[in-house]
Amino acid sequence: MNLGSDLRAVDRGMRLGELVLRCMICGLAVISIALVTTDTQVKEIFTIRKKAEFTNMRVLVFLVIANGLAAAYSLVHIVRCSLSFIRGNVLFNKPLAWAIFSGDQIMAYLMFSAIAASLQAALISQYGEPEMQWMKTCYLFKKFCNQMGEGLASSVLMCVFMAILSVISAFGLFRLYDDNSKKC
Numbered sequence: 001m002n003l004g005s006d007l008r009a010v011d012r013g014m015r016l017g018e019l020v021l022r023c024m025i026c027g028l029a030v031i032s033i034a035l036v037t038t039d040t041q042v043k044e045i046f047t048i049r050k051k052a053e054f055t056n057m058r059v060l061v062f063l064v065i066a067n068g069l070a071a072a073y074s075l076v077h078i079v080r081c082s083l084s085f086i087r088g089n090v091l092f093n094k095p096l097a098w099a100i101f102s103g104d105q106i107m108a109y110l111m112f113s114a115i116a117a118s119l120q121a122a123l124i125s126q127y128g129e130p131e132m133q134w135m136k137t138c139y140l141f142k143k144f145c146n147q148m149g150e151g152l153a154s155s156v157l158m159c160v161f162m163a164i165l166s167v168i169s170a171f172g173l174f175r176l177y178d179d180n181s182k183k184c
Contacts, residue, residue: 012085014168014171014172015081015084015085016085017168018077018081018165018168018169018172019078019081019082019085021161021164021165021168022074022077022078022081022165023074023078024158024161025070025071025074025158025161025162025165026070026071026074026075026078028154028155028157028158028161029067029068029070029071029074029155029158030067030071031151031154032063032067032151032152032154032155032158033064033067033068033071033151035147035148035150035151035154036054036060036063036064036067036148036151037054037064038147039052039053039054039144039147039148039151040052040053040144041141041143041144043140043141045140050140052137052141052144053144054148057121059114059117059118059120059121060118060121060148062114062117062118063114063115063117063118063151063152063155066110066111066113066114067111067114067155067158069107069110070107070110070111070158070162073103073107077100094173094176097169097172097173097176098173100169100172100173101166101169101170101172101173104162104165104166104169105166105169107162108159108162108163108165108166111155111158111159111162112159114155115152115155115156115159118152118155119152119156122145122148122149122152125137125138125145126138126145
């Protein structure tokens, strides 16, 4: 085997891995959106009816928007990766590689911030904050909190996949700056 065929095999494996990760990210984003937006629970406390829904917490609205952006971004790149995979193209365009790398970084950090804020709100809902006199609410709305936890878990898994994808896009970019590499 020569070096050129080895590089093509590695590149093909990287592109396939990127495609699979982007499909997983898109799927998990849609699952998270579905779990969070369809989550409601009505509880009657004395004579007052309280309805828990994701719009009651602004951070969950931010999470849904971030998941929607991640799903749309991933869908665009699924098409790009699929076409590249079918055609057998290798990425040698530095501006495009920079755009992909930057976009992946922005989406990963956006999701990381949305998840961190949502997890903080979830922990306060679960355990309360006695120093601030914020009470626990998950004992009242158990179904709501459980389904919200499932939505957050799928977002956390998606964020892990986005971090892995960022490493792949960084590799795809910075391999273009290696003086020893030759175009196959």
